[in-house]
Ligand SMILES: Nc1nc2c(c(=O)[nH]1)N(C=O)[C@@H](CNc1ccc(C(=O)N[C@@H](CCC(=O)O)C(=O)O)cc1)CN2
């Protein structure tokens with residue numbers, strides 16, 4: 279499939295922080311419907327390619343990548359926060375060969391922080407988050423993903439989101455539900471956002487659309503990714 283062309287500036291990676299001041303980048307400018315369709319089609323094919331590439335990795339490679347990621351995350355947290363006390367950090371219950379960070383997530387409670395998982399309560403609406411510990415009773419949510427059966431909705435300080443693909447603008451490709459974008463758009467103040475995935479999942483650009491919200495940092499097994507906007511790095 280050929281790549282969508284960049285007819286409108288709304289489809290290019292915005293220059294750093296341009297989305298804060300320019301309606302084109304802020305997502306309030308008109309979108310060319312044909313181009314939106316082209317991008318959606320292109321993303322579908324890219325997603326399939328990246329998911330197949332990830333699924334083909336052996337389990338040990340994925341496990342090693344997950345451990346490396348948690349080392350980089352710990353270094354980042356230590357650098358950024360004097361203490362983890364009272365921090366709420368959300369991650370995910372792994373599906374489709376995503377990196378499994380659950381052991382690391384479980385250590386957060388012992389370190390004074392709180393782990394959380396995303397929950398789809400309403401289709402095509404923002405995610406909610408619930409506190410998670412390994413002992414907790416779980417139930418099956420959408421796509422059969424286990425979610426905490428009970429507990430109040432909480433708002434994380436840090437939202438870590440799994441990446442199917444990513445680019446150096448900090449933009450992510452997920453499963454196509456738009457859940458993380460909708461969730462981040464709805465949260466004020468916005469939590470810190472960290473995308474987590476494999477180095478090999480990097481693509482030149484995801485052709486960011488007005489609804490796409492860039493991650494402030496991206497961590498892979500090789501470390502904190504260098505992003506085009508240094509200002510975005512937390
Ligand atoms: N492990 C994990 N948990 C997660 C996410 C994730 O990415 N990883 N999510 C992160 O978002 C949320 C679930 N995401 C979902 C994304 C899409 C669909 C869905 O129904 N997709 C449609 C196809 C959409 C399309 O291609 O346009 C489908 O399968 O029919 C469901 C849940 C919350 N939990």
Ligand SMILES: Nc1ncnc2c1ncn2[C@@H]1O[C@H](COP(=O)(O)OP(=O)(O)OP(=O)(O)O)[C@@H](O)[C@H]1O
Pocket residue numbers: 321450451452453454455456457458459460463489490
């Ligand atoms: N803030 C929003 N409000 C309404 N619709 C949105 C919003 N953000 C994204 N969407 C819709 O969600 C759909 C999928 O978006 P996109 O391709 O960016 O998903 P994704 O980032 O890969 O998925 P996910 O975030 O679930 O991992 C798009 O059709 C988009 O219009």
